[in-house]
Amino acid sequence: MTHRIEVLGHAEDGRARALEHKLKAIGKTASVHVVDVYTSENKNAANPAFRASLVNPVTQRADTKLDNFDWALEIGFLPGVTDNIGHTAAELLELSGSANDNTVYSSRLYLLKGDLNKTDIENLATDLSNSLIQRISIKSKAEFDADGGMDIIAPKVTLGNQGAGCDEVDLNISDEELERIGKQGIANADGSRRGPLGMSLLYMKAVQNYFKKEGRNPTDIELETLAQTWSEHCKHTIFAAPIDDIKDGLYKHYIKRATKEIREKRQQEALSSRSSKSSLQKQGSGTTNDSIPDQVRDDIYWKDKDRVGDICVSVFSDNAGGIIFDENHLITDKVETHNSPSALDPFGGAITGIVGVNRDCIGFGQGAKPIINRYGFCLADPRSNPKYYRDQAKTNPILPPATIMKGVVEGVESGGNQSGIPTPQGFVNFDDRFVGKPLVFVGTIGLIPREINGKPGHVKKALPGDKIVVAGGRVGRDGIHGATFSSEALDEGSPATAVQIGDPITQKKMSDAIIKEIRDLGWYNAITDNGAGGLSSSVGEMAEQSGGFHLELEKVPLKYPGMAPWEIWISESQERMTMAVPPENTEKLIALFAKRGVEATIIGTYTDTGRAHITYDEQTIMDMAMDFLHDGNPETPLSTTFTRGSKAEPDIAEPQDHAQTLLQMMGRLNICSKEFISTQYDHNVQGSAVMGPLQGTGRVYAETSVTRPLFNSPKGVVLSQGLFPRYSDIDTGAMAAAGVDLAVRNAVAAGVDLEQLALLDNFCWCSSDEPERLGQLKRAVEAIYNVAVKYGTPFISGKDSMFNDFKGFDENGQSVKISAPPTLLASSIGVIPDVARAIDLAPKAIGDIVYLLGETKDECGAGEYYNMLGHTGQNVPETDAHQNLRLYKLYGRASRDNLIASAYALNHGGLGVALAKKAIAGQCGMDIDLSALNLRADKALYSESTGRILVTVAPQFKEKFEKCFSGYDHIHQIGHIAYGENVNINNTLQCKIKALEEVYKAPLKNY
Amino acid sequence: MTAKALILAGYGLNCEEETLHAFERSGLSGTIRHINDLIDNPKELQNIQILAVPGGFSYGDDTGSGNAFAQKMRLALWDHLQNFVARDTLTIGICNGCQILANLGLVPALGGQYGERTVAVTYNESARYQCRWIDLKINSASPWLSGVQTMHIPVAHGEGRFMMEEATLKRLQENKQIALQYIKKKECHPCESRDRGDTKQPDPVLQRDDIIWEHANGEFPYNPNGALADIAGITDPSGRVLAIMPHPERGMYTWQRDDYMSLKDKARREGSTLPEESDGMALFTNAARYFEIAKKKSA
Structure with missing residues (x-):
């Protein structure tokens, strides 16, 4: 018999209230009750102790008559979908004394009363559920009464191919x-x-x-x-692949080479500094800072032994990149994308993305502890609802942008918060071309001792004879074909099995067991995560270290019986790590995992036979040469073309009402506040947050965060990023260079020295089988090589996603292809010696002087201002890395001497937006004069020229501050922080801060 | 011998390391203990003086925050827990730990009825996770809170809303078991730390120390979850068991504060030095002091 337990929540239930508000927003008045439903086929589910354990007696009632509603709407999972609430209920069933078969399925029942018809309920159901993973059931009160309640459904998996074996595939074909x-x-x-x-x-x-x-x-x-x-x-x-005349390919030729050249230069510098160090120290001793010539001060500083030299320790070879944090620790960073799954199931796509990249961190070296999460979403306007379909018959619509935004925001919230990892760092970028395929970036920073058990923390190696052990979640059919699927454009045939939901608590138990206990016991030789490709990737990669593997596939623990061997092997079921464990350690390792509520199983042996060998019930089903498996793919030479985008500047009149224009700019999606995300992401767990995502008393959504990962060290990790998808409409080279520059500049503005800064590159391209798109790619990669080498900021990790195109049909059944703009996300990670040196964006005191550092050119092309006016233009911001480098070094002097009260690296919307954000953050007035910029007011305000920083400085530090920039042309004193409630710009505008704040915070306030 | 603190871990609890640090910093010795290890050796509770259930997401908040973990503790450890709180010991539950203590009935334990669930800590009124800094007023004789009047520390929870029957609330009030309540600055928006347009005698630094407080009165975001009577934390009748939703361990150092950037800038201008510790540390130093005084008394 199947048992169904209904737990009725009280009228004040926050979840019910939120739904009532939601209905109210669309003009419907209704009262809602939420009923948590648990279904189980286990007879022990009738046990009163178990039933009581599901109910909070203060706010809930079980087994009460459900009455006083017009409509009942139930949402449950489809068979095989991860059901985390069900898992917890199953554990409660076990705790209540039930020995086995403790499966419990959860669902949620909404009881609604009020001004609603069936269509309203159906619309609500569509809004609250996702048909790829969930089932809905709707009953009117009359139907409910006639049927004696809702139907009892236990969504058990039953696979048709029970016991399916392994098939031969005939390749003697055309x-x-x-x-x-x-x-x-x-x-x-x-x-x-x-x-x-x-x-x-x-x-x-x-x-x-x-x-x-x-x-x-x-x-x-x-x-x-x-x-x-x-x-x-x-x-x-x-x-x-070889591309045009670049035989070694873009990655080796540009990305990897940039890092190699920077590292060699640093190592060289370190050597030469050691020989000249003693003489410099002599010059420095016994003198105060001020009496030393600037050049010598810089030399002393740069050549200090802690700071000079190569910061890279592990780059491009592991699950994440690792740089030096202090003498005892490395920090690691990795940013992933989860675009395709997020288009189909935004919540599932984003949560598997974030917990997946957490595992990249856990799988770095011998295992790094996740200490910070990053996020980034590129989305279409959530206020729009364009109709596109995956099929010509228009039965399979894309999800509305608001649904995608809500889902991806919640997915990262759920994954990050439940894992106890702070998420202070992120961004959202809007462009309607992200409508069919949103970009979902997720990243994790890790901390790992430089030495563990006498071995370097970042080194691992599976040895022949080591047992292959998997720990964590079980394998189901979820995520099959995820790796191959994300390499394709999304169309009608995209498999729903590619979608899955993360289980953060299963992963947390596994992560804690590994990072907080087992790693330091030295019981495994190597570890890696199971991501795309599942076991086939993790075992395959680790076996490269030993030289082969033998795997007994029937030993892999499964969620349900009946999976075919190939499905088990490539399933991307989450929350699993694979380890190489010396035979003598397996027993104690498995026992300790068990003690922590984590299942671990031996599934095979690493070998040195040179073969990838798999048996299933002792029958060989795979036996291939490792060489062929890893290096047998033929090269496909690529050729490219490149055409610059838009060719003319628009002829626009200067705005009549500059205040109005500024207000309009502040309300644009790429400029307005995303506070609703920051407050639902736990950004201070681990007690490490120093500079958070909302800065100043006016709570401005910030680009840069500072974290102090260790209580016993004042050192800080500084994170930021830069991304300008729209610049690709003119030139992908300018797009990519601006992204790298902003990632660097944000960190520099916050107080990081360039020498302590590293970069990550994430390319999200489109139609990468077209020569023109490949030409755009080549140009972008070349550009970031140049900027990174000039700045001396190495790339330490990267990832690419090459087919961000939606192919489908419009409302008229016409075939359409919507390509995401070619996008580079540049992420930066840096170290500051003391978090007391961190600089945020909020002005601190009335009377402080406002400086604009860097040159403002007539560069509104593809920027926010032109876009608002419906233009693209021609003058896209070009990044002059040589000029910028000079500024960043000078700025470093001032920031090291704590002369800067606040700083903001100008970005989307330029100086006008930066001034407004500062005024909002500080809740203070500003008096500004822009005549020194020699540009028409709108250009001066909204040009997006890169390499600029807006700072405020206390009058008492004015002299020292200016001295830092002696000989530098582009330092402009443009005004001061003022009393009053206005931003005043001479001869241009006067705008109330309150008005600016309102439009800045309004657009996304109610999401 | 210094008093020993045991900080629980496992199944998604996640604030054990920073909570341990807070105790150690206060001069206490502490150990992080996985719940399964404590269940295997429950006698360990006889040898410790402080039990801390830290923040986190035990069992992913499924079936209600803190519910499943509390069920596990109740089934495996109830007698030991009862004996522990009956001794002259201190117990604290922070955030998820607070939810667990409430579900275990270790608070409010009206009339000494430990184990009875009379208070729910449930879904925020906004039905959304809230991570933000709040202000608290303290009105309690709990040893955890002695000498503390107000605190500025953060909350981070999806289910922090205290709810209970009217009669229960009344008894809590009468017994002074409502230890912490959310407050707000009088006629002062959180985004405005100073009066605008006040051009007469403005403080040149955008800070204001002369604050008049009033009850949050359920108003968001001062009361971040809609808790009844602005309740942020309650105790058992003895005051030795404290269940608190906000996170003192995330506000124990000045560098952790949300206004740190502004404070350090002000100090730099004035040539002054910031205190290293901030409001949240008081709870842990109070715990240390409690056992020192007890030791002196017995000596």
Whole structure:
């Protein structure tokens, strides 16, 4: 018998209230009750102790008659979807004494009364649920009474292919058929296809040739494994391929080379400083700072042994990049994208994204502790609702932008908050071309001792004979084809199994056991996470270290029976880590995991046979050469073209009412406050937050955060980023350079020295099979090479996502393709010696002097101002890294001497927006004169020229501050912080701070 | 011998390290203990003086925040817990720990009825997680709070709303078991730390120390969750068991404060030095002092 337990919440339930507000917003008055429903087939679910354990007697009632409503709406999960509430209820069932089969399914029932018809309820259901993962059931009160309540549904997984084995795939076929397998997947017996392999004909032919040599056909699992391992997602084939005359590919030629050159230069400097250090120290001793010439002061500073030299320790080789934090610790950073899954199930996509990148951190070296999360969303206007469909029949619409925004925001909230990792750092960028495929960036910073058990913390190696152990969640059908799927454009055939929901608590238990206990016991030789490609990737990668593996696939713990071997092997079920454990440690390791409520299982052995070998019930189902698996994918040379975008500047009149224009600018989506995100993200857990996401008493949404990860050290981690997708409409090189510059400049403005700063690159491109798009890519990569090398800020980690295109149909059934603008997210991570040196954006005192540092040029092209007026223009901001570097070094002097009260690196919307944000943050007036800029007022206010910082300085430090910039042309004293309630700009505008604050905070306030 | 604190961990609790640091900084010795290890060796409770259930997300808040973890503790440890609070010991539950103590019935334990659930800590009125700094007024004889009048520390929770029957509230008030309440600055918006347009005698630094407080009266964001009677924390009748939603361990150092940037700038101008510790530390130093005094008494 199936038991159903209904727990009725009280009228004041916050969840019910929120729904009532939501209905009110669309003009419906209704009262709502929330009923938490638990369903189980276990007879012990009738046990009163278990039932009582689900109820808070103060605010809830179980088994009470449900009455006084017009409509009942129930939302539950589809079979196989991760049900975290169900899992907890199952643990309660076990605690109440039930020995086995403790599966419990959760669902939620809303009882609604009021001004609502069936269509309203259906609309509400669509809004509250996602048909890819959830089921809905609606009953009127009459139906409810007639049926004796809601239907009892236990969404149990039953797989048709129970006990399915392993199939041989015949590759003695035509090229046409080969191509079809590559595109649509292996054919089932009934002719249906298993889902895209994402393999080109060239790849398929390489596979065909290999197995010809082996003298047999591949099995399905072998073919699926090759598809995973060779996917764009895992191999980054576009960045690796020869492109035009660049034979070593974009990644090696530009990204990796930039880091290599910077590191070599630093190492060189460190060597030469050691030889000249003694003489410099002599010059420095016994004198006060002020009496030393600036150049010598800088030399002393730069050549101090703690600061000079190569900060990189582990770059491009592990799950994350690692740099030096202090003499005992490294910090790691990794930023991932989860775009495709988030388009289909925003909540699931974002939560699996964030907990997934947490595992990249846990899987760095011997295991780093996650200490900070980052996020970034590129979305369409949530106030719009364009109609696009994945199919021509218009049955499969894309999700509305507001639904996507709500879902991705909640996904990161849920994953980050539940994992106890602060999320102080992020951004949101809006452009309507993100409508079909949003960009969802998630990142995690980790902390790891430089030495663990006498070994470098960042080094790991699986040895032959080590047991393959998986720990954490079980394997289900979720996430199958995730790696190959994210390497394709989204269209009608996109599989729903690619969508899954994270289980942060299962992961938290596993993470704590590893990072807080097992790592320091030294019981494993290597560790990595299971992400895209599941076991096929994690075991495959680690086996490269030992030289082969043997895996017994039937030993992998499953969520439910009936999965085919190939599904088990490539499933992307979350919350799992794979380890290489010496045989003598396995027993105690598994026992300790068990003690922490974590399942760990031996599933095979690392070998040095050079073979990737898998058995299932003692039968060999995979046996391939490791070399072929990892390096057998043929190179695909690429060629490119490049055309600069828009070619003319618009002819626009200067605004009549500058105040009105500024107000309009402040309310633009890329400029307005995203406070609603910051307050729902726990940004001070771990007690480490120093400079948070909302700055000043006016709570301005900030670009840069400072975290102090250790209580016993004043050192801080500074994080920021830069991203300007729209600049690609004119020039991707300018787009990418501006992104890197802003990531660097934000950190510099907050007090980081360039020498202590590193970068991460995330390319989100579109249509990367077109020469023009590849030409844009090449230009962007070249640009960031130049800027990064000039600044001396190395890339330490990166990722790319190359097909951010939506292919579908519009309302008229016409085929459309919407490509996300080519986007580089540059993220920065830096270290400051003392968090007391951190500088935020809020002005601190009346009478302080306002300086604009850096040159303002006529560069509104593709910026917020032109976009507001409906133009693109031609003058996109160009980044002069040489000039900027000079400023950043001079700025460093002033910030090291604590002469700066507040600083803001100008970005979207330029100086006008920066001034307004400062006034809002400080809740103070400003008197400003821009005549020194020699530009028309609107250009001066809204040009987005890079390399500029707006600072305020206390009058008492004026002289010292200016001395830091002696000989520098682009320091402009433009006004001061004033009493009163206005921002005044001479001969241009007067605007009330309250009015600015209102428009700045209004647009996203109610999300 | 210094008093020993045991800080629980496991199943999604996540503030154990910073909470341990707070105790150690106050001169107490402390240990983080996984709940399963304590269940295996519950006698450890006999050898400690302080039990802390830290913040976190035990069981992901599923089936109600703190519910499942409290069920686990109740089934495995109830007698030991009862004995522990009956001794002259201190117990604190912070955030998720507060929810756990309420679900265990260790607070408010009206009339000494430990184990009875009479208070719920449930979904915020906004139905949304709230991470923000708030101000608290203290009105309690609890040893945890002696000498403290107000505190500026953060909250971070999705379910922090104290709810109870009218009669329960009345008894809590009568017994002075409502230890902490949310307050707001009188006629002063949180975004305005000074009066605008006051051009006569303005403080040149955008700070204001002469603050008049009043009850938040349920008003968001001062009361961040809609808690009945602005309740942020309650005690048992003895005051030795404290359940508090805000996080003192996230506001124990000046550098953790949301106004730190402004405070340090002011200090720099004045040539003064900021105090290292901030409001939240008081709870932990109070705990240390409590056992020192007890030791002296017995000596």
